[in-house]
Amino acid sequence: MLFNSIEFAFFFPIVTVLFFLTPHKLRWLLLLLSSCVFYMYFKPEYILILAFIIVVDYLVAIKIEQQTTQRQKKAWLIFSLIANLGVLFIFKYFNFVASNFNDALALFHSTGRIAYINLILPIGLSFHTLQAMSYTIEVSKGKFKAERHFGIYALYVMFYPQLVAGPIERPQNLIPQFHQKKYFNYENARSGMVLIAWGLIKKVVIADRLGPFVNQVHSMPDGYYTGVPLIISFIAAPFQIYCDFSGYSDIATGCARIMGYNLMINFKTPVVQPNLNRFWATWHISLTSWFRDYVYIPLRKNLFPKAGMWLSIMVVLVLSGIWHGASWNFVLWGISNALFVIIYNIINKNKRIIAFNSHLSDFWSNKIGVVCIAASTVFFRSSDLNKALHIFRDMFKNVFTQILLIIKNTHGERLEYLYLKQTTGSFLLAVIFLCSLLFMETKFLNKNLDSWLLAKSSRFRWAFYYSMILIFVLFGQFNKLDFIYFQF
Amino acid sequence: MKKFVQNIIILILPFAVTIAFVNFYVDPDNVFSSGDFEKGVADILLKGHNVDNLKNCDERVVLKKIITQLPYKPDIVSIGSSRSLQVSSIFFPGKRFFNCSLSHANIKDLIAVVGLLDSSNKLPNEVYFDTSPIMMNASNSQEWESIYQYYLYGLKKMNIESNSDEPNVAFHIFKKKCTALFSFSYLQNSILRFSKRNQNKFKDVDTALPKNFGRLFDFSVAYPKEYQNRDTVKAMADAKMFAAKTPPPKINLADLKILKQIINYLKSKGVKVTLVNAPFQPDCYKIFDEKKYVFNDLANGFKQFAMEMELPLIGTFNPADANLNRRNFWDQIHCDKPSLMTVMKIVQYNPQ
Numbered sequence: 115m116l117f118n119s120i121e122f123a124f125f126f127p128i129v130t131v132l133f134f135l136t137p138h139k140l141r142w143l144l145l146l147l148s149s150c151v152f153y154m155y156f157k158p159e160y161i162l163i164l165a166f167i168i169v170v171d172y173l174v175a176i177k178i179e180q181q182t183t184q185r186q187k188k189a190w191l192i193f194s195l196i197a198n199l200g201v202l203f204i205f206k207y208f209n210f211v212a213s214n215f216n217d218a219l220a221l222f223h224s225t226g227r228i229a230y231i232n233l234i235l236p237i238g239l240s241f242h243t244l245q246a247m248s249y250t251i252e253v254s255k256g257k258f259k260a261e262r263h264f265g266i267y268a269l270y271v272m273f274y275p276q277l278v279a280g281p282i283e284r285p286q287n288l289i290p291q292f293h294q295k296k297y298f299n300y301e302n303a304r305s306g307m308v309l310i311a312w313g314l315i316k317k318v319v320i321a322d323r324l325g326p327f328v329n330q331v332h333s334m335p336d337g338y339y340t341g342v343p344l345i346i347s348f349i350a351a352p353f354q355i356y357c358d359f360s361g362y363s364d365i366a367t368g369c370a371r372i373m374g375y376n377l378m379i380n381f382k383t384p385v386v387q388p389n390l391n392r393f394w395a396t397w398h399i400s401l402t403s404w405f406r407d408y409v410y411i412p413l414r415k416n417l418f419p420k421a422g423m424w425l426s427i428m429v430v431l432v433l434s435g436i437w438h439g440a441s442w443n444f445v446l447w448g449i450s451n452a453l454f455v456i457i458y459n460i461i462n463k464n465k466r467i468i469a470f471n472s473h474l475s476d477f478w479s480n481k482i483g484v485v486c487i488a489a490s491t492v493f494f495r496s497s498d499l500n501k502a503l504h505i506f507r508d509m510f511k512n513v514f515t516q517i518l519l520i521i522k523n524t525h526g527e528r529l530e531y532l533y534l535k536q537t538t539g540s541f542l543l544a545v546i547f548l549c550s551l552l553f554m555e556t557k558f559l560n561k562n563l564d565s566w567l568l569a570k571s572s573r574f575r576w577a578f579y580y581s582m583i584l585i586f587v588l589f590g591q592f593n594k595l596d597f598i599y600f601q602f
Numbered sequence: 603m604k605k606f607v608q609n610i611i612i613l614i615l616p617f618a619v620t621i622a623f624v625n626f627y628v629d630p631d632n633v634f635s636s637g638d639f640e641k642g643v644a645d646i647l648l649k650g651h652n653v654d655n656l657k658n659c660d661e662r663v664v665l666k667k668i669i670t671q672l673p674y675k676p677d678i679v680s681i682g683s684s685r686s687l688q689v690s691s692i693f694f695p696g697k698r699f700f701n702c703s704l705s706h707a708n709i710k711d712l713i714a715v716v717g718l719l720d721s722s723n724k725l726p727n728e729v730y731f732d733t734s735p736i737m738m739n740a741s742n743s744q745e746w747e748s749i750y751q752y753y754l755y756g757l758k759k760m761n762i763e764s765n766s767d768e769p770n771v772a773f774h775i776f777k778k779k780c781t782a783l784f785s786f787s788y789l790q791n792s793i794l795r796f797s798k799r800n801q802n803k804f805k806d807v808d809t810a811l812p813k814n815f816g817r818l819f820d821f822s823v824a825y826p827k828e829y830q831n832r833d834t835v836k837a838m839a840d841a842k843m844f845a846a847k848t849p850p851p852k853i854n855l856a857d858l859k860i861l862k863q864i865i866n867y868l869k870s871k872g873v874k875v876t877l878v879n880a881p882f883q884p885d886c887y888k889i890f891d892e893k894k895y896v897f898n899d900l901a902n903g904f905k906q907f908a909m910e911m912e913l914p915l916i917g918t919f920n921p922a923d924a925n926l927n928r929r930n931f932w933d934q935i936h937c938d939k940p941s942l943m944t945v946m947k948i949v950q951y952n953p954q
Binding site: 120134298300303304307333338579580583584586587588590592593 | 603605606609610613614617621781785786787789790793842843846847
């Protein structure tokens with residue numbers, strides 16, 4: 115079920131009202147059943163995979179806790195990790211590995227082939243695998259007690275607001291909340307609604323309005339577009355992804371908050387952060403912190419204790435790339451991001467090279483950072499590596515000729531090259547909403563929308579709520595585009 | 603909780619009421635009108651005049667109103683999708699021709715149109731069936747619901763196995779109205795329509811050719827001047843995009859079985875049936891080739907079907923057969939009228 119669908123508009127209020135009408139003892143059951151309905155709306159049979167992961171990790175965590183030696187705990191943890199990663203490997207990475215293996219065999223003129231398996235990736239598998247893994251890891255470290263209530267544990271993995279695209283929660287944050295009795299709280303409900311509205315605006319008004327400018331380029335055959343259209347798509351793509359994904363996270367957090375559950379904040383205005391380090395500290399926080407805690411820190415501590423920071427960053431970002439998708443463009447996405455971060459940090463150590471005062475440095479760091487992110491996004495959005503390389507190759511081809519043609523506009527070149535077949539109005543609205551987003555994000559730097567609103571008068575708040583609805587209704591794109599991160 | 607619910611109602615209610623009012627009052631796609639708009643259009647066409655500036659009109663309702671009131675029985679009728687909407691009286695000199703093709707038509711539309719002609723006692727002597735792969739590809743278009751009574755009539759008369767759609771038609775129409783009443787995108791269309799309300803009225807242009815999008819007296823389509831003089835580069839771009847996004851053009855076997863039943867019924871009523879193939883814009887084929895779509899299979903499939911049914915098959919899927927190039931096309935699927943005339947002169951198979 116999509117958050118921006120009519121079905122969810124009925125599903126969510128019904129579940130929420132039932133939640134508050136249900137006695138506390140049975141709420142886990144209501145939420146679990148609702149989560150099953152929510153998940154099964156996509157592809158019902160895949161709930162069995164989720165059930166497998168849940169049962170394995172539930173039992174393994176109890177086993178881990180019962181072991182007396184670290185060695186035994188580690189063995190059970192490895193078993194759990196293999197089970198989780200094994201499922202992920204079969205559904206997400208098997209064909210990628212097989213295809214590369216087959217290519218390698220072909221290089222050596224071998225006739226042997228690994229057969230491909232025809233499976234559709236279960237929606238959100240990468241997300242709930244990480245969430246399930248963090249549970250057994252935390253239990254094995256002794257930082258969290260294994261949950262004995264099977265229903266509560268299943269709900270931890272399946273809680274519908276964050277089931278398919280995060281935020282990737284930690285057991286310490288979420289499981290205790292399911293044991294607490296929740297009462298309806300006006301402030302929670304109000305701020306939850308504000309978050310949902312803001313998320314919907316980011317998704318439906320901004321991301322889906324920018325979408326056609328990006329999708330148009332990526333849906334056409336290689337070499338079809340050159341120059342200006344590619345540059346427009348290059349600029350629009352990172353903002354589209356940001357609004358799409360952070361919009362989803364805001365809606366998820368808002369839905370949970372109305373019921374009294376606090377989910378991790380996944381984005382803290384990353385696009386207006388002054389540099390790449392801050393960008394990665396505020397972008398998809400639940401994933402970056404997962405990799406920080408479970409990959410980066412152990413790597414630095416154990417494998418690369420000395421001069422290993424750059425190598426650890428590279429490993430983490432490449433793994434993060436592979437986590438997103440099983441193809442070489444995601445590997446390159448990770449490598450390029452790691453290289454940008456490493457280069458930025460090396461230069462930043464010698465600040466005098468790049469700037470003569472800190473303000474200018476922050477300003478240019480942000481702009482350069484945005485360009486770097488946009489460049490790596492080309493790998494992220496492209497269907498394959500060839501497509502990405504074509505975009506880089508053709509991006510500056512014919513630019514000046516096209517600009518002259520756009521200015522003259524004798525045969526509708528403005529429509530073809532600048533508006534990418536959208537209307538003038540759509541193009542202008544996309545630009546206006548993109549600028550408004552940057553303005554609002556700058557306003558919320560170091561604070562959130564709700565605290566900013568709470569500091570205003572009641573009249574202002576009401577005017578703001580009405581404006582949000584008006585903008586949503588008048589300028590939303592209601593063609594039910596999927597959330598980009600659903601593919602992971 | 604009471605205060606929260608109250609505030610939500612205060613927030614949402616004014617919007618809901620305004621949206622419902624605007625959508626119902628402006629009604630850009632004539633969802634709530636009882637066909638008055640379409641009746642106005644049908645009345646002009648029934649007078650034998652052309653209509654100009656036709657937007658957001660339910661052409662199925664217009665067709666229903668015309669066919670049921672048409673004072674004569676046509677000699678020749680063309681049935682198909684928008685690809686055959688340009689077939690007009692000048693293609694058949696000396697004959698009374700009527701075009702019953704519909705935009706976005708699918709197999710259910712074909713059943714409904716034949717049902718409409720039959721129930722109104724207007725079955726012609728000859729029918730030209732457009733055999734577009736787009737139309738014969740199990741399309742999910744629900745537009746046929748506007749003439750669903752004739753669809754049901756057609757199913758019964760032609761002994762076509764019904765599926766579960768029928769009992770749901772009334773519900774679908776009700777759902778469509780409810781959705782339109784509170785739809786945000788319908789509101790956006792309503793506002794656009796209202797802001798251009800003076801430009802949106804259809805016009806009776808008598809025998810003059812429409813300048814904008816319109817219909818001729820025989821219900822064939824008239825495209826706007828700017829579309830007819832469309833830049834070839836734009837048509838090429840549209841063609842490439844269409845081909846890149848289109849799934850492999852193939853014939854759905856269930857649809858083909860129904861077409862067979864329709865044709866057999868028409869034959870039993872003494873109607874001569876001719877199948878027509880029409881080409882796509884040449885650039886589409888380059889992309890189809892890249893995507894390894896074998897168009898010859900499709901063409902051969904239709905030829906085999908024509909031979910099996912002993913029906914004449916005219917036209918071609920291959921633009922080169924009719925010496926057409928990208929300049930003869932306005933977009934990915936529609937060629938100009940003279941080109942369509944040339945295409946329809948090609949005889950692929952004639953059983954006599």
